[in-house]
Amino acid sequence: MSRGHGSPGRVESSRETGDRITVVAPSNIAFVKYWGARDLEAAVPMNRSISMTLRRCVSRCTLELRCPSVPDEIYLADEAGALKPAPDAFAVPVLRHLEQLRRRAGGGVSFRVGARNSFPSSVGLASSASGFAALTLAAARALELEEDPGALSGLARLSGSGSAARSVFGGYVEWPGGEGDDMEAPARRLATSDHWDLRDVIAVVGTTPKEVSSREGHRRASTSPHYAARLEAIPRRLASVRAAVRARDLEALGPVLEEEAIELHLVAMSSRPPVFYWSPATLEVVDAVRGMREEGVGAYFTMDAGPNVHVLCLPGDEPEVASRLAGLAPVRRVIRDGVGEGPSVDAEHLL
Numbered sequence: 001m002s003r004g005h006g007s008p009g010r011v012e013s014s015r016e017t018g019d020r021i022t023v024v025a026p027s028n029i030a031f032v033k034y035w036g037a038r039d040l041e042a043a044v045p046m047n048r049s050i051s052m053t054l055r056r057c058v059s060r061c062t063l064e065l066r067c068p069s070v071p072d073e074i075y076l077a078d079e080a081g082a083l084k085p086a087p088d089a090f091a092v093p094v095l096r097h098l099e100q101l102r103r104r105a106g107g108g109v110s111f112r113v114g115a116r117n118s119f120p121s122s123v124g125l126a127s128s129a130s131g132f133a134a135l136t137l138a139a140a141r142a143l144e145l146e147e148d149p150g151a152l153s154g155l156a157r158l159s160g161s162g163s164a165a166r167s168v169f170g171g172y173v174e175w176p177g178g179e180g181d182d183m184e185a186p187a188r189r190l191a192t193s194d195h196w197d198l199r200d201v202i203a204v205v206g207t208t209p210k211e212v213s214s215r216e217g218h219r220r221a222s223t224s225p226h227y228a229a230r231l232e233a234i235p236r237r238l239a240s241v242r243a244a245v246r247a248r249d250l251e252a253l254g255p256v257l258e259e260e261a262i263e264l265h266l267v268a269m270s271s272r273p274p275v276f277y278w279s280p281a282t283l284e285v286v287d288a289v290r291g292m293r294e295e296g297v298g299a300y301f302t303m304d305a306g307p308n309v310h311v312l313c314l315p316g317d318e319p320e321v322a323s324r325l326a327g328l329a330p331v332r333r334v335i336r337d338g339v340g341e342g343p344s345v346d347a348e349h350l351l
């Protein structure tokens with residue numbers, strides 16, 4: 001983890017009541033998706049996944065250390081940036097994760113937690129990945145738990161958000177969990193961000209929180225008649241994505257990205273009961289991306305568990321892709337993101 005813009009000061013060497021630790025952690029976009037779990041609570045996945053860590057879509061998390069006799073308090077920034085007591089849907093998993101980290105450290109302190117996302121939450125833009133990565137890294141520092149990135153990735157996964165295990169690293173990341181002898185293997189870096197400057201232009205078409213959580217989607221995945229075929233296809237896709245990243249070959253990566261995105265949604269829609277994460281607006285964007293490609297623009301789509309569309313392209317095509325997406329009627333906002341360096345400790349505290 002890099003040091004970010006400021007020094008965390010005395011927090012590093014001591015744990016005093018009133019000390020604050022802030023970590024900024026990025027979201028990530030999965031090229032090969034984690035979908036379906038062997039253990040949902042601890043996010044032990046059914047399959048390996050590969051992602052690219054983003055730069056602009058980030059969560060900032062400040063922990064203020066308090067004496068152990070008071071309960072934890074969780075605050076979440078609203079759209080205007082004002083911290084408000086977090087709703088249960090946010091606070092309960094955060095409290096649960098803090099509790100298990102504290103248990104590992106043998107007790108210690110209580111926390112006031114402040115969290116803010118730079119992008120819309122719970123709409124399939126992996127705010128749980130960035131949020132739980134930031135919380136885990138800040139708490140691990142506060143509790144003087146782990147410093148090794150692999151161990152931190154393992155702790156982030158315990159939040160129940162598997163994709164958080166990947167957001168601990170910058171660049172291109174593979175999470176091999178769920179296989180063979182080491183079912184709980186942490187994520188590891190495939191390539192650093194400076195290996196390949198890939199851009200992700202995100203077409204935001206929906207900002208209403210999704211009705212079915214990705215956790216519930218994971219739970220239902222195995223009820224889809226297409227799920228077994230998906231698991232069988234994954235090793236080939238992983239090999240193609242690894243090779244494409246290594247060779248910086250977007251034309252090789254793109255078709256696999258799209259296959260993966262379509263299949264994730266196919267499995268979701270054919271689960272019992274079915275889950276519809278995409279919307280007519282999603283398909284409109286997908287159509288536009290295919291149209292761009294016919295005109296020679298190197299752009300490829302992918303979606304996570306939500307209606308919003310990530311469009312991957314090279315820096316030279318980014319302005320064109322962004323302006324075309326912004327011109328589509330259902331697109332409310334375009335976020336121009338790209339591969340990022342990973343989490344950092346920061347001195348701008350929320351509390």
Ligand code: PMV
Pocket residue numbers: 029030032033034035043049126128129160161162163164214215264304305
């Ligand atoms: O990390 P979770 O439990 O929110 O699940 C992530 C699921 C996807 O975003 C759809 C795929 C992925 O690998 O990020």
